[in-house]
Amino acid sequence: MTSSFNYPKAVSLVEVGPRDGLQNESTPLSTTDKVALVEGLADAGLRYIETGSFVNPRWIPQMADSGDVFAQISRSSDVTYAALTPNLKGFERAMEAGANEVAVFAAASESFSQRNINCSISESIERFQPVMKAAADAGIAVRGYVSCVLGCPYEGHIQPDAVLAVSKALLDLGCYEVSLGDTIGTGTPGSMDKLLNTLIPKLGAEKLALHCHDSYGQALANILVGLQHGIARIDSSVAGLGGCPYATGASGNVATEDVVYMLQGLGIETGVNLDALVAVGASSCEKLGRETQSAVAKARSD
Ligand code: HMG
Numbered sequence: 001m002t003s004s005f006n007y008p009k010a011v012s013l014v015e016v017g018p019r020d021g022l023q024n025e026s027t028p029l030s031t032t033d034k035v036a037l038v039e040g041l042a043d044a045g046l047r048y049i050e051t052g053s054f055v056n057p058r059w060i061p062q063m064a065d066s067g068d069v070f071a072q073i074s075r076s077s078d079v080t081y082a083a084l085t086p087n088l089k090g091f092e093r094a095m096e097a098g099a100n101e102v103a104v105f106a107a108a109s110e111s112f113s114q115r116n117i118n119c120s121i122s123e124s125i126e127r128f129q130p131v132m133k134a135a136a137d138a139g140i141a142v143r144g145y146v147s148c149v150l151g152c153p154y155e156g157h158i159q160p161d162a163v164l165a166v167s168k169a170l171l172d173l174g175c176y177e178v179s180l181g182d183t184i185g186t187g188t189p190g191s192m193d194k195l196l197n198t199l200i201p202k203l204g205a206e207k208l209a210l211h212c213h214d215s216y217g218q219a220l221a222n223i224l225v226g227l228q229h230g231i232a233r234i235d236s237s238v239a240g241l242g243g244c245p246y247a248t249g250a251s252g253n254v255a256t257e258d259v260v261y262m263l264q265g266l267g268i269e270t271g272v273n274l275d276a277l278v279a280v281g282a283s284s285c286e287k288l289g290r291e292t293q294s295a296v297a298k299a300r301s302d
């Protein structure tokens with residue numbers, strides 16, 4: 001039976017566990033264990049791995065060794081090893097480390113922007129300009145993130161038009177896509193549908209990715225809505241690792257295992273070996289001394 005929805009045939013997964021996941025784990029993972037995680041993810045078939053971030057290490061000590069992680073990983077030629085960079089200094093550090101791509105990050109909420117990157121939304125866009133120029137000169141592609149697209153820990157409801165304005169600003173700067181961050185995971189299929197109905201006619205589904213944290217258990221449902229709108233790039237974190245240091249109560253991203261399982265059920269290709277991925281998640285959870293947040297991994301271990 002054919003589906004009544006026009007789902008994408010394939011989805012590219014952006015694995016953010018080594019960055020978004022580990023940046024908010026209270027037990028630090030050693031550099032060697034981070035390297036094993038990144039290599040395990042590549043072996044499991046992930047083709048885009050956000051490997052670390054080059055932010056102020058006083059703000060995010062968990063990412064202080066990102067340069068060492070980049071230096072020590074054995075790389076697969078068909079994998080993109082990306083880094084989060086808030087400013088030119090971060091971009092320069094990412095280039096020294098040999099990152100293949102970088103991501104800049106803005107917010108749809110002024111209060112979150114101030115807490116997360118210590119400047120207003122418009123100042124952040126200005127700060128990204130030299131990064132975009134340096135990246136263009138170096139032939140490096142830049143991804144953009146917008147945080148708080150479906151709610152803010154300080155301001156509550158966020159208008160879709162505010163998300164549209166900052167997403168458009170990032171695309172106009174030269175980002176090749178914008179990843180829409182439901183940073184605190186309060187979005188629902190209803191609010192996601194409304195947001196995408198505002199964004200897609202103006203920006204195009206091919207310019208958008210979804211980055212759903214799962215605090216309220218809505219992430220998979222929200223992603224399904226995105227797929228129905230034609231979005232084919234999904235961010236996720238193995239074992240659902242992580243959270244956000246500037247959003248109290250925000251849990252990790254949706255677990256990559258759960259996204260892969262759902263996509264398999266929809267007949268959508270991901271190129272990921274689920275058994276291998278579950279094993280990578282289990283190994284990292286053991287080292288971190290925490291339980292997996294993946295329902296699929298839990299079901300398989302019973
Ligand atoms: P600032 O204090 O305004 O920066 O921070 P500054 O330019 O005034 O510099 C202050 C000090 O920071 C200086 O050092 C700089 O050298 C240093 P000092 O002279 O005092 O010794 N510095 C740096 N050091 C290393 N690397 C750098 C760098 N830049 C400045 N790149 C800044 C501004 C953005 C740097 C700071 O606010 C910061 O690092 N914030 C971290 C934010 C962060 O990593 N948040 C978590 C990631 S975002 C996220 O998780 C959301 C996402 O997943 C999507 C979603 O879920 O919504 C992406």
Ligand code: MG
Pocket residue numbers: 020181183211213244253
């Ligand atoms: Mg995030």
